[in-house]
Amino acid sequence: MQHPTGALRPVAPIGAGNSTSRAVHGTDPGVESAVARLRVMAPPSLLPRTLIAAGLADAYASVDSPVGPVFIAWNTRGISMVSLADDAGRFEEQFGREIGRPLHRVEALPPRLARVVGRRLAGDRPAPVPVDLRGRSPFEEAVLRKALEIPAGEVRPYGWIAAEIGSPKAVRAVGTALGHNPIPLLIPCHRVVRSDGHIGQYSMGGPEVKRRVLTAEGLDLDRLETLARHGIRYIGSDTTKIFCMPTCRLARRIMAKHQVEFTSLPDTRRAGYRPCRACRPAAAAA
Numbered sequence: 001m002q003h004p005t006g007a008l009r010p011v012a013p014i015g016a017g018n019s020t021s022r023a024v025h026g027t028d029p030g031v032e033s034a035v036a037r038l039r040v041m042a043p044p045s046l047l048p049r050t051l052i053a054a055g056l057a058d059a060y061a062s063v064d065s066p067v068g069p070v071f072i073a074w075n076t077r078g079i080s081m082v083s084l085a086d087d088a089g090r091f092e093e094q095f096g097r098e099i100g101r102p103l104h105r106v107e108a109l110p111p112r113l114a115r116v117v118g119r120r121l122a123g124d125r126p127a128p129v130p131v132d133l134r135g136r137s138p139f140e141e142a143v144l145r146k147a148l149e150i151p152a153g154e155v156r157p158y159g160w161i162a163a164e165i166g167s168p169k170a171v172r173a174v175g176t177a178l179g180h181n182p183i184p185l186l187i188p189c190h191r192v193v194r195s196d197g198h199i200g201q202y203s204m205g206g207p208e209v210k211r212r213v214l215t216a217e218g219l220d221l222d223r224l225e226t227l228a229r230h231g232i233r234y235i236g237s238d239t240t241k242i243f244c245m246p247t248c249r250l251a252r253r254i255m256a257k258h259q260v261e262f263t264s265l266p267d268t269r270r271a272g273y274r275p276c277r278a279c280r281p282a283a284a285a286a
Contacts, residue, residue: 051102052075052076052104053075053076054076055075055076055077055132056075056101056102057075057101057102057103057104058073058074058075058080058081058095058099058101058102058103058104059073059074059075059103059104059105059106060072060073060074060081060091060095060103060104060105060106061105061106061107061108061109062085063109063114063117063121065121065185066121066185066212066213066216066217067084067185067204067205067209067212067213068084068085069084069085070082070083070084070085070185071083071084071085071088071091072109072117072186073095073099073103074109074113074132075101075132077130077132077134078129078130078131078132079113079117079129079130079131079132079183079186080095080099080101080131080132080134080182080183081094081095081098081099081182081183082182082183082184082185082186082204083184083204084204084205088105092105098182099135099182100135113130116128116129116130117129117186120186121185121186123151123152123153123217123218124152125149125151125152129148129186129187131144131183131186131187133182136182139165139167139170139173139177140177140180142165143161143165143174143177143178144177144178144181144183144187144189146161146164146165147161147178147181147187147188147189147191147192148187148188150188150191150192151249152188152191152217152218153217153218153219153247153249154191154219154245154247154248154249154279155191155192155193155199155214155219155224155245155247156191156192156193156245156279156284157192157193157194157195157197157284158171158174158175158178158192158193158194158195159171159174159195159283159284160245160280160281160283160284161174161178161192162174163283163284164280164283171195174192178192178203179201179203180203181203184202184203184204185204185213189202189203190202190204190210190213190214191214191217195284196228197224197225197227197228197232197233197246198225198228199211199214199221199224199225219247223246224246224247227246227261230261231263232246232261232262232263233245233246233262233263233264233265233284234246234261234262234265234267234268234281235248235251235254235259235260235261235262236254236259236260236261236262236268236271236273237254237258237259237260238258238259238260239258241272241273241274242273242274242275242276243260243262243268243273243274243275243276243281244275244276244278244279244281245276245279245281245284248276248278248279248281249278250276250278250279251276251279260273265281265282
């Protein structure tokens, strides 16, 4: 505070006999008692919740799926791991080995995340599933995010993903990346099949689990495998002169009497057909 003369008014030192001094310096027994009563132990869940919110730890819970209960781990960035819920201890060990962050079990997913997961498991492709792919290489992340684009009830060959991400010769590397998919079901690596049309392997339980998931999504596996045995790779329409991959939603609309079967991409070109813009079948032959 300034004196009328403009000089600073000296502030008197806070004396020991001043009640304000006792409050400031903590010497007033009444104040100390009040402060002591305000002390509350932090809840045990505070640190895990804080770490999860910062993306430095993850929570996990069991969720029903087309293949039975699965464990889903997540943090504030998104879902980080999915696995069959057969053994919590084994899941925690796998998470520690592959992800390396602290993991805490909880009763259920947060309501908003649970709704998104439920929609996605029901085949709703537009449902925005947040995923945490930290630790994956740019190539692996590109492969996994491209797999997210495959609609339920349809499949694409490994070569299609390789071509779509600009690495048409990296078919084997695509298979390796999908084989190490940390978020199966939600990142639908089960919708990627061999180039000959056979369904191939599946990291979360093998071919039989893959068949169950694809069947639950509405894929006609018997027809797909019949076409594969006969070497049929594409289905065209003699009315539109457009050809698709066999499981494309547009191919399924073609009436049987207008369907034309092709065994190779050159066959479609010789017949004057153009590729479907939805399934982009030319990429599969790249």
